[in-house]
Amino acid sequence: MAAFRDMEEVSQGLLSLLGANRAEAQQRRLLGRHEQVVERLLETQDNAEQGLREILAMEEEVAQSLLDAKERAHQGGVELQQLQEELQKAGEEDARVKASLDRELEELKEIEAGLERQEREVDEDTTVTIPSAVYVAQLYRRVSKIEWDYESEAGMVKGIHHGPSVAQPLHLDSTQLSKKFISDYLWSLVDTDW
Incomplete structure (x- = not known):
């Protein structure tokens, strides 16, 4: 902004010189000042272009980082979905195994109940026969x-x-x-x- 004001000043100074038909020294001074302003303007333009290039490079890095982050997020989402599917399959397999174990446990309980029933029946049967068998064996041993x-x-x-x-x-x-x-x-x- 200051450079444009300086240019405007120089231009007005040139016009006043031409209009007033002043001395050549003042014209040279104004032309020198004009040259300085143009040099500053060019330098400012170079600095602005350099800053713009740096900003564009930074924007490109940020954009690439964002794309990389999106790719990682997408890959993470895919892996998460795979893990969820594996977890669901494992849960289903666990449910099948649990159901199978429950059935086997139920069968074992039925078998155990049957064995207990048979054991009670055998106990009832042997309660009568064992004493007589023991008696006969003892009698036989005493006799023989x-x-x-x-x-x-x-x-x-x-x-x-x-x-x-x-x-x-x-x-x-x-x-x-x-x-x-x-x-x-x-x-x-x-x-x-x-």
Whole structure:
């Protein structure tokens, strides 16, 4: 603004010189001043252009930053959507697994209830039969005086007969001996003297 005022001043000064027909010295002085004003104007114009270039460069950087930020935001939105879809699938799978586990738990509860019912029935049945079986086994042991080895391999009859004078081991192979022979042999060990 100051440069344009200076130019206006110079122009008015030139007009007054021409109109008044003054001396050449004043004209040179005004022309020198005019030249200074033009130089300042050109310098101001160069500075303004430089400032404009810097502003444009900054605007370009800001615009590029904004585009980069938008791209990152878009990419983040895509990733968020993918994560939401994966989360939804995981939730559905979790619901399926939970439903399956609930069904299996229900089946296990039914099986457990059935086993408890069977156990009660067995307990009721064995309550009657076990004492008599225990009694028979104890009676048989007292009469026969045989202590059985229940851990012997299959097909083997093992134990210890506690006879009237000496205890003797029993070792009979039922695969080579008949059942009648084994039975007769065991009954022969029973003491007939009461």
